[in-house]
Amino acid sequence: MTRRTSKLDRRLVAETALRLLNEVGLEGLTLRAIAHELDVKAPALYWHFKDKQALLDEMATEMMRRMAADTAAPPSDDWRDTFRTRMHGLRAHLLRYRDGAKVYSGTTFTDTSYADGMEENLRVLVVAGFTPRAAARAWLTAYSFTIGYVIEEQAMGPDPFAGTEGYDVEARAQRLAAYPLSAEAGREMFQDHERGFDEGIGAIIAGVEATLLRRGA
Template sequence: MASTRTTRLDRKQVIDTALRLLNEVGLEGLTLRAIAAELNVKAPALYWHFKDKQALLDEMATEMMRRMGWPSEDQSADWREVITAAMQGLRAHLLRYRDGARVYSGTHFTDTSYAGPMETFLARLTTQGFTPAAAVRGWHTAYSYTIGYLIEEQAMTGRTFDLTARAERLADHPLAAQAGEEMFGDYDAGFDRGLRAVVEGIGATLRAPGAPGKGRGEARA
């Protein structure tokens, strides 16, 4: 019978192990018992650090955010480029983790390390024609699109989707049949097209008309 380790665990060890194990077993298979087995300890040892799985997920999401590379602080950058680059970066980062979007969504960060990047992004928007409230709404709208898209994308990972067979089944509904290629054919291109639509909508509905700063069609330095 294998002996369990007696050295003291810290939160970082647990989270590093949890994130590694996530890629092997997915969110459904990630339990405190499975993490404890990986660390060669008994499950109650983890409860010193995390009272339940939700507390563990909160810390995992926070660590994902800490590891993320954010765009450099350039207050002259066009707000569309700021949002687009940030959401593309968020998607690329979360794709590194199996079920990464599901882990990241609906959790509460356990420290304030997110506040600096958030302050920078909102400042860029408020200096280019957005009120503080509109900047927050625009940012959160793009974020929600990104997470929602990712949840759907990652749910399809590893599944075979025969678009030809789908089109044949929907032969009496030609537009619905053609939709399959757009929805499931190329996730990278589909994400970028959708994000472009979201960003343009943010500019059309939330940015003050005639506001100073770069807008659609304005020359960029």
């Protein structure tokens, strides 16, 4: 249990929730459990969060604050490098938390801590020749892919927080012995997530360059 040593506020609750998340996962994360961790009564949290979704919004915002603090300036003027580096950085930060991508997905940020980074990233694309509209579409495409990829990656394992093994691709292949292409696909889809993610981002980069950038030109 975390003994409360400072005034209870939204950020302290969110920080405690993120720490507890790694122990119990999203399904086990309740306001009651967080209150117990903070050594307060559960109703005290409702002064700050009307429901669990409001808490998730603040947790995602705290994740973004930490990500922004860790993120350096764009690595180069090459939009492809910025694109790839930023998406690998997003994936790495989501993987720091058990069910991190699920927590992050579909939330509404509670402040503008994301805005500086977003503005800079979009500017790199616009300078490279994307229209503002095409830059936004390109970024959203890669952003959505990254979050979806990590949701699947964390769901299929391995789970470093729970100590569980990853998806048994060999058992899957045996079940699909009559479907050789589908059986072999499992080895590509459920192993070596780092390589798979990088190849996926590479495909997105090639796609937006061939469509959105050229359309702008």
